[in-house]
Amino acid sequence: MKDRLVTLATALAALAVVIFLFSPHNKGNENKISLPTTEDGGSDGLKGLFTWLQREKLPVISYRKRYTDLTKDRSLPKSGNVLFIHVPTTREIRKTEWDALASWLDMGNSLIILGAVYQHPLWASREDCFCDVKQFLSQFNWVLEGESEKVDETAKRKPKETKNFRESIEAAQENVKARLPQESKLPAMPITPLLDGVKNITVRTTPFLLNKRWSLGSDDNSNLALRLFDLPDNKVAAAWLMNAGSGRIVLFLTPDALSNKHLNQSDNARMAGNLTNQFLSPKGRLLFDDYHFGLSELYDPDSFFKDARLHKTLACLFLFWLFYVVGYTTRLAPVRMPITKLSANDFIEAMASFFARRLDKPTLAEAMVKQLIIDIYKKRRLRDENDAWLWLEKHSQVTREQLVLLKKAQTRQNVPLLHTSNIISDIRTLTL
16 A cells, blocks of 8 residues: 555656646746737737727638748638738748738738837837838839938037036936837828828837938839828828739838727727728738737647647546556566466477587588488488489489588588588478
């Protein structure tokens, strides 16, 4: 009984170690960075927009594949779809994906790009140059450029005046404030049905990043771009609507226009509704790029560990294992040596091994030749061994070299044992 209790205790300890090592360790929500995905309920997530569109009975899809699958996915119509993406992404977008996305757009689909340009959320890379988007737009002959504000040369040459301590503190505070994101209202340009009923939208911008103003242009006369929103207190564009082959692109330079935090502020929700009404065809789908922010159809750890089938399977395995540990078993019984039953083959093998170890090669060769001669004159009904040798000499299929080797073996001379055995085996096959 004591042995079983010890076994049970160690087994439970091993089970606890396995559960601890393989169970997902979720950190506190306070340390979790909000990502622009349809499952994220944080400030930068898109769960609010996704849920709202679902309630409106719109065909929304959390797209968890690479862009190269857009043209291959048979569940999607060829045209009339709308894809929402945020850049930069946490998972790299390959060049082949950008090329596939351009082909997909040219089939008559629409793309909504929300770029982290005038504000860098926690999920965005500070070093991103927006180069991928600029190169992507160049496929449709669009040129997106960012230029820093020019500094007045006279102010640059003017010697710096000595500041007192208070002025230095205020300057430092202004510098810090310029690098912190602030709530901003972007005024709409009411020149398109896309902004019908939209006066402004609320986003976050960083004053320091506003020093680099972005512009959109094209050398192609057939290209047309409309400014949708401007930055507050100036006439610099913050969003454009442009054609892209047979498709359309809406480019925002702020990443959180559709986020959970701002969706219910100003006219953000109305703008989102206008986007779907203008671009989505009756058979089209609304796609949200979740793949490039860690959500994939191949493996989703959160969904995997929440699946009830996994819990039931583990429960059955645990009960079976517990019955095996606690129930009757012979694992702790004394070891018994297996009883082997000897056969005639075992006896022959043992005797052959014995003779092979005790006899030398000439003796074995002589014995094999002698047994061959005895078998021949008995099988052929000859008078004695001499007649058997004469019969072998007259046999047409027995060569002279073979006879010489056999006679050497009979006189206990050194001969190759394996070769002699093969010759004897051949003669038996031919003559007996």
